Amino acid sequence: MASLVRALRPLASKATSSARPAVRIARPSRIYQHGARSLSTTMRQRSEVVDITDIPPTPITHYSETETMMADSVSKFANEVIAPKVRDMDEAEEMDPEIVEQLFEQGFMGVEIPEEFGGAGMNFTAAIVGIEELARVDPSVSVMVDVHNTLVNTAVLKYASAELKKKWLPKLATSTVGSFCLSEPVSGSDAFALATKATKTDAGYTITGNKMWITNSMEADFFIVFANLDHSKGYKGISAFIVEKGMKGFSIAKKEKKLGIKASSTCVLNFDDVEIPKGNLLGEEGQGYKYAISLLNEGRIGIAAQMTGLALGAFENAAKYAFERKQFGQAIGDFQGMQHQMAQCYTEIAAARALVYNAARKKEAGEDFVKDAAMAKLFASQVAGRVSGLAIEWMGGMGFVREGIAEKMWRDSKIGAIYEGTSNIQLTTIAKLLKAEYKV
């Protein structure tokens, strides 16, 4: 299969050369989708705002040329390479290392990493497209790609020093899996109550404490770890550090056995006076809480995409069955009772997708997207739970057995309401922003 990085090169350079100067706009604006003015350029992806005022409105879920390529190539890869392994990986509760290798080979692990560092040099929405397409087939593989791209790579791209970028971005794009380590036994929703302690030394820092629930940690060699340098300052003491696998005092204490996304590793990590060189501080001391908030705001759109992909995958799997399976002399999908449920579910998936792509495009246009990201994650998780649950019922007994993907998708859907901020936390964020908007 052709690598996405190679395949996209001509498109990316075309988009870069046709990019118009970016202008910051103060008023609400439309998000665009337009081939020649594709957002898919390394050049424009981070700090710039796109002038979209004179571009005709287009359906929010339409893809640019580059995003279409991403969707097609991920979908092909997911169906040909991942699908045959999904059930076995779930039963074994392990990610197949060949899949991880191929995710790198295909360029899916460095979507936004610029080409000069060996990445695909694409835009944020392209990463969202990839995460969604993967989740249609396996939400476990999807979350590996999601955390690696939207949290880890983004953290390095946004906050790392030039030396750290030079050292790590080529590896993160081609071979090294990353983990994002914020949660602890004592701090989940209240993330900044974390207890892990960092201490300054002559050579740099030491870190002592525990992290819990860390995705990708069995496969990762690169860990972004949040620790507090000065607990007397509260959350303002939190800093982010790069910890490498093999550093003395760093170990995986336990791998969790889970209800869903079983092939995705989730572990407890121990840090016992781990010595961190000065250069492994990510960004500035005391800024860790700001980085985490900003990264998780973006990351939530990824989880929302994972949940819409999951819902669509569960729907498609059951719909195909419903139009084949016959009872009372006709396809069960032709009974009105089934048709109405399917129509309702598909409508909800479409609504969730609209929220996801609206949030992604607002982020890319430089607009405030925090409420949109929270709404997308909240709603997409709810839709994923409802659709995958009904999909089991549409398949009768065949939906209930551990064959195919029906019951797995439902189990996998539960995580959408938990990680990167529970549904209650999303509601709190939305409510807080609504109050700021409407309070007189």
Ligand SMILES: Cc1cc2nc3c(=O)[nH]c(=O)nc-3n(C[C@H](O)[C@H](O)[C@H](O)COP(=O)(O)OP(=O)(O)OC[C@H]3O[C@@H](n4cnc5c(N)ncnc54)[C@H](O)[C@@H]3O)c2cc1C
């Ligand atoms: C499979 C998996 C993978 C994960 N991956 C990562 C990872 O890679 N990195 C990482 O750092 N973390 C990760 N997490 C941690 C995840 O982000 C936390 O589990 C999540 O934030 C919730 O924290 P908690 O589990 O401690 O639940 P708690 O915070 O204890 O919440 C329990 C319940 O209380 C409710 N609640 C808490 N506070 C409030 C409030 N103020 N108002 C209303 N309700 C409230 C919650 O909504 C929830 O229903 C992962 C978790 C899981 C399960």
